[in-house]
Amino acid sequence: MSFFKKLKEKITKQTDSVSEKFKDGLEKTRNSFQNKVNDLVSRYRKVDEDFFEELEEVLISADVGFTTVMELIDELKKEVKRRNIQDPKEVQSVISEKLVEIYNSDEQISELNIQDGRLNVILLVGVNGVGKTTTIGKLAHKMKQEGKSVVLAAGDTFRAGAIEQLEVWGERTGVPVIKQTAGSDPAAVIYDAVHAAKARNADVLICDTAGRLQNKVNLMKELEKVKRVIEREVPEAPHEVLLALDATTGQNAMAQAKEFSKATNVTGIALTKLDGTAKGGIVLAIRNELHIPVKLVGLGEKVDDLQEFDPESYVYGLFSDLVEKADD
Template identity: 80%
Template sequence: MSFFKKLKDKFTTSTDNVTEKFKDGLSKTRDNFSNAVNDLVAKYRKVDEEFFEELEEILISADVGFNTVMELVDELRMEVKRRNIQDTADVQSVISEKLVEIYQGDEGNSELSIQENDLTVILFVGVNGVGKTTTIGKMAHHFKEQGKSVVLAAGDTFRAGAIEQLEAWGDRVGVPVVKQSEGSDPAAVMYDAVQAAKSRKADILLCDTAGRLQNKVNLMKELEKVKRVIEREVPGAPHEVLLVLDATTGQNALVQAKVFKEATDVSGIVLTKLDGTAKGGIVLAIRNELQIPVKFVGLGEKMDDLQSFDPEKYVYGLFSELVDQAEE
């Protein structure tokens, strides 16, 4: 049974709204990537070296990343040889299968580390303009929908308007925001936020941080201080350090991920604005080259368009037309 057939059996009869969100949110990337692969398959009837070379170009143009493309295509060559695949149309299903393998990585690490019957502290990092504050607001909504009590910490005291923006999200979602004045010590804000979360017996504390990268040393020192304060007040916290990246920035997102990985113990990626790019392959590059799992993706503007990342649903979103056409 082809991998497309397995995906079809799993998703095409599903009434799961999340599956449709992946399909709709990845329409630009699908139109770009799938159309290019379809054209390639139509051009070559036989799997040969020229076919693989053009496939490399397609993957690179989708922002998959050079190193990841080389590894992926090498694996495809071996798999095609092992299965004795001759028809280029059969390679599409193998590509989707390999993509899922890379996205999944170490099994289970795409789940958030949520503490049962105790306070979970999640620290958000990332440069300005990537949608960090919006992501925090949407994640607060996500947890409230699960019946959890949430508190927000306005730790970005550097950017003008950052505190007000987080307060607006707090009002919209209906969760309290702990803040100080602009220019205050972020670590002091975090201390106050932890105490407030404890006194309210909150389940989740979501912490915003400043996004400046101009001076990496200052960034590192500030984040280290913030983490020390959090860990002192809540042993083992922060339980997640989520790096927010803008998918529309392409390879620049990979550069940002490398810098923040050096500066902090990033435990997961939130990739925003995936619906706004035709080059969604950047997810693969980050996952494969940095070994950081993608935990959430932004698939639209609505409150519930921030979704937990699911490798199979992502690949279904990329190849949905071909999956739907898979032979019974």
């Protein structure tokens, strides 16, 4: 049974719309990537070295990342030889299978570390302009839809309008926002928020932070102070440190991830604006080269378009046309 057929069976059994959201959100990437792959397989009668060289270029153009592409091509060559595949069209199913394997290649967990019976603290970090505050608002909505009580902390006291922006999301989602005046000590805001969340017996506290990569040393010291306050008030917290990255910036997002992961213990990536890029392969580059799981992806502008990352739904989003045509 082909991987496409197996994937079709799984998608068909799903009772929610997750796979459809990935399909819609990855439309730009799919149209670019799939058209190039279709063109490639239509021009070759057999799978040879020239075919793989062109496939390398297609994958690199999708921002899969050079190192990841080289590993993927090596794996594809071995699998094609093992299965004695001659028809280039059959390689497409193997590509999708290997993409899922790359994402699931180690023990890093893609699910958010949210547990019942405790105050779960989530810290959002990242540079300005990547959609960090919007991600916080959408995450608050998602948590509320799952029946959890949520509190937001306006820890970005530096950027003009950051507190007000978070308040708008608080009103929109019906979630309280703990704030102080602009320019206040972020650690003091987070301290107040932790105690407010405890007093409300909240399930989740989501903390915004300032995004100033150009002032990196001060920012990282500020983050360390915020983390110390959280650790002191809630043992083993923060339970998640999510780095917000803009998928449309491609390899620049990789550079940001490297810098932040050096300076703070990033536990996962919140990849925003994945629907706005034709280079959605950045998901795999981050996962395989930085060993940081992508935990959340932004697949649109609607409040419910923030989704927990699922490798198979992602691959379905890239190859949905072929998956849906898989033999019954």
